[in-house]
Amino acid sequence: MAEIEAQIARVAAVLARAVGGDIEVTAMTALSGGAASATWAVDAVRDGTPWPLILQCAAAGERGEGMAKATQAALQMLAFRHGLPVAEVVAVLAPGDGLGAGFVMARIDGEALAPRWLKLPAYAAARDRLTGQMATTLARLHAIPMAEGAAIGLTGQSSAAQLATSFDHYRHFGVNSPTFDLAFAWLRERVADRSPSVIVHGDYRSGNIIVDEGGLAAVLDWELAHLGSPIEDIGWLCASAWRFGQWQKPVGGFGERQAFYDAYAAAGGVAVDPAEARVWEVWANLRWGLSCLQLGDDHVSGRVPSVERAAIGRRVTEVELDLLHLIRFGDI
Numbered sequence: 001m002a003e004i005e006a007q008i009a010r011v012a013a014v015l016a017r018a019v020g021g022d023i024e025v026t027a028m029t030a031l032s033g034g035a036a037s038a039t040w041a042v043d044a045v046r047d048g049t050p051w052p053l054i055l056q057c058a059a060a061g062e063r064g065e066g067m068a069k070a071t072q073a074a075l076q077m078l079a080f081r082h083g084l085p086v087a088e089v090v091a092v093l094a095p096g097d098g099l100g101a102g103f104v105m106a107r108i109d110g111e112a113l114a115p116r117w118l119k120l121p122a123y124a125a126a127r128d129r130l131t132g133q134m135a136t137t138l139a140r141l142h143a144i145p146m147a148e149g150a151a152i153g154l155t156g157q158s159s160a161a162q163l164a165t166s167f168d169h170y171r172h173f174g175v176n177s178p179t180f181d182l183a184f185a186w187l188r189e190r191v192a193d194r195s196p197s198v199i200v201h202g203d204y205r206s207g208n209i210i211v212d213e214g215g216l217a218a219v220l221d222w223e224l225a226h227l228g229s230p231i232e233d234i235g236w237l238c239a240s241a242w243r244f245g246q247w248q249k250p251v252g253g254f255g256e257r258q259a260f261y262d263a264y265a266a267a268g269g270v271a272v273d274p275a276e277a278r279v280w281e282v283w284a285n286l287r288w289g290l291s292c293l294q295l296g297d298d299h300v301s302g303r304v305p306s307v308e309r310a311a312i313g314r315r316v317t318e319v320e321l322d323l324l325h326l327i328r329f330g331d332i
Contacts, residue, residue, distance in 0.1 A: 004028060010098050011042055011055060018091035018104075021047045028055070037223070041107065053090060057102025067223040069093070073103035074152040075222050082144050084137060085218050110212035112220070115244045117211040118253045129215035131255035134204075134237070135263035137219060142198040142230045143268055149199040149227055156196035156227025163191055163283070166290065173293050179320035183286045186327055190279045196227035204233045205242040206252040230270055234260070235280025240322045240332045241288050241315075250332065282326055289319035 012025040027043040031054075042053040058069060067075075070092055079086045087105040117123040157165065167184050202224030210218040236242075238250050238257065246253030251260045261272035296313015298304040326332050 007099070011104070012044075014091050014093060014097050014099070014104065015044060015046075015053075019046070037102075037221075042104065052107035053104050054087065054107045055099075055102060055104050057093065057100045067225065068153075069101040069103055071153045072223050072225075073105075075149070075154070075225055076105065078144065078148055078152060079141065079219075079222070082140065084140055085216055086222075087218055087220075108210045108218040110210040110217040112207075112210050114206040114242070114253065118206065118244055118246050122213065123211060126211050126213055126215045127254045130211070131251060131259050132263045133216040134209075134252065134255075135260050135269070136267040137216060138201070138204060138230075138233055138237075139264050139267035139269035141201060142233075142270075144199050146196065146199060146227055149225075154199060154225060154227050156200070158193055158195050159191050159229055160193035162228065163187055166283075166287065170290055170293070173297055175293060177289075177316070177320060179323050180286065180289060183282060183323045183327065187279065187283055187286070191283070192276070194229055196229070198228070198230045199225060200228040200230070200232050201225055202228075202233070203236070205237050205239070206244060206254070207242060229280070231272065231276055231280045232283075234264070234272060234277055235282075235284040236287070238277075238281045239284040239288055241285075241319075247332065278326075278330060282323065285319055285322050285326060289316055289323070292316045292319060 008025045008028055011028065012023055015025070016023045022045075024045045025042060026045060029041040029043075031039045031041055037056050037058065040055040040057075042055050044051040044053055056069070073089045073092045076086050077089050080088055087108050089103055089105045091104045093099050093102045093104075111117045111123070117126065156162075163184070170180060170184070201219070201222065203221050204219070208219065208221040209216060210220065237252050237260075240247065240250075243249060243253035249255055250257050257274070257277065261274070261277065265271050292313050292315045295306075295309040296316070299306050299310040299313060322332055
């Protein structure tokens with residue numbers, strides 16, 4: 001109890017420093033977090049008005065890899081300035097705040113759990129709008145000048161270099177999967193070697209958005225953003241893992257590929273070649289397989305003991321089946 005009261009006092013001090021005025025934090029509630037972040041719902045009052053917020057900070061056991069929280073905050077602020085549906089960043093934590101690395105942002109109303117908004121009748125109209133909304137938002141992200149991303153520290157590789165890095169990462173685990181070997185060989189023959197051309201979200205998918213009755217309310221989880229190919233984000237959105245059981249809808253469990261491609265191009269994105277998109281979709285499924293290997297290795301090695309990570313690690317076999325089916329038939 002004393003610890004949560006101390007946390008509340010620290011967050012109140014951060015908010016007072018950031019925005020001034022009469023600030024009170026009345027409660028903090030731990031939410032389900034990702035592998036790299038711990039997330040808290042913060043109930044605050046600003047000048048007598050309720051002020052619902054989110055605190056996101058580095059998760060316990062994070063190895064210091066990936067995007068720094070300050071960079072993620074800067075990226076969300078960049079996206080917000082360009083009119084994308086993201087939570088407004090209120091404050092970035094400083095080392096002396098006693099809260100670790102992280103930031104505070106506005107809390108967006110809506111449903112974040114994809115299995116709920118993909119299936120519940122209350123979200124039927126929202127699902128109908130999502131193809132156009134997700135495509136338009138992605139096109140607007142990809143239209144932000146790369147120089148603005150580079151200015152806050154985003155970097156990238158050519159597609160061939162990215163594939164080579166991914167293969168080195170796979171070999172690091174000391175696991176020999178004939179299916180993964182096949183997928184890498186298949187991709188080497190088909191990935192066009194292109195230099196980065198846009199800011200890529202890197203994890204643009206169902207499960208990383210908030211949906212309300214009107215459709216897309218906010219895009220979340222920007223920590224994998226980098227400079228790369230626009231089709232990478234599209235392929236990732238179509239990976240089978242992000243359909244959450246709605247397998248007959250290849251775009252995030254809610255839409256069709258060609259409809260998404262058309263809406264993306266209509267909103268200012270590049271014209272999507274379905275053959276190239278298929279290559280990136282294979283790569284997306286392989287990337288998810290490597291993530292499963294990573295999470296399983298985190299647990300088995302004792303680096304981050306976690307039943308959740310161990311359970312996800314066991315899903316490698318699902319990915320192998322999806323890869324074989326997609327390579328053989330061109331669709332899942």
